[in-house]
Amino acid sequence: MAVINRTPDSFYDRGSTFLLDRAVERSLCALDAGADWLDIGGVPFGRGPAVSPAEEIDRVVPVVEAVLRERPEAVISVDTYRADVADVAAAAGARVINDTSGLVDPRMTAVVARRGAYAVLCHSAGRPREEKPLARYHDVVAEVRAFLQDRVALAEAAGIPRDRLIVDPGHDLDKNTLHSLELTRRLGELAELGLPVLAAVSNKDFIGEAVDRPQGERVYASIAAMTACILAGARIVRMHDVVAAVDAARMSEAILGLRPPARVEHNTHPTRNV
Structure with a gap:
């Protein structure tokens, strides 16, 4: 999933794709570089000036x-x-509707169901664009898993088929670096929910703090x-640097047996005795 920010204040690209032609150009380049889909956003998750729905x-x-x-x-998600x-x-x-708020808008599930779209259900505490409370968890993985199970049940009750649901633990969203590292380490426990897991880790603060x-x-x-x-079970990855991410993802898939090698030539020819 390639990230396309149509915002003047995104934490990563600082508005470099805010102009329409730049956003479209970046989108087409990402597809040409091997991205499977584009995630287009118009409002950053973090604090910032108000942006109206219009x-x-x-x-x-x-x-x-x-x-x-x-x-x-x-394939495009918003x-x-x-x-x-x-x-x-x-x-x-x-x-696809990628809702990083964890369904804070009670009308969201009805819209997704009516439109026949897919939905990304993300763990988040507190409202987007607002100051958040200090991140406190007894067991972050267990609490994130319970939250996601609740949102899955809510989405299914609204008429969204289970095979159109994706879960995202929300790395860095209302979590500190230790929480995000624990979620990464124990991601397999979320994969056990039986739904595709999306990992949105690219360039986030927990990475910057982990390696300074x-x-x-x-x-x-x-x-x-x-x-x-x-390797822990994520099947969708949301990344900024598409070329590097595509190569690493394809290598990971090859190791896991999820994708055949592009070619198999090494040591496949008969040995000749000289």
Whole structure:
């Protein structure tokens, strides 16, 4: 899952893809580099100036429409916690709603069900764009798992088929670095829910704090965290650096037997006695 931020204040790219043509260009380049789908967002999760639903729609929907005109086969998710935005985005062709708020909008499940979309159910505590309480957990993995089970039940009750649900433990979202590392280490316990697990670890603060690297110097550590998540059971990874992530993901899949090698030539020819 390649990250496309149509925002002027994203923590990673600082607005480099805020202009429509830049966002579309980055999207097409990500697909050409091997991304399986695009995750387009118009409002960062963290604190910042208010963005109205209408403005968020104006940021994300034109990107969805422009990319699908060029690449109608592309899978697109929209990163939003607002049901109104999800509704318009799905009508424009987005097939997945990536709600990092944990369904804070009570209308979200009804919209996803009616549109026949897929939904990413993410663990989060507190409302997006607001100051959060200090992160406190007795057992972060057990509490995240219970939260996700509750959201899955809520989504199914609203009419979203189970095979259209994806779960995300929400690395860094209302969690400190120790919590995010524990979630990575024990991700297999979340995979036991029987649903695809999404790991959104790219360039996050827990990576910077773990290896003492500032933003912009976390590529290698991000790839290491992504690979650990794949080996532990993640089947979707949300990443900024597409080329590096695609190679690492495909190697991980080959090791796990999920993808055949691109070719098998080494030591496959008969040995000649000289």
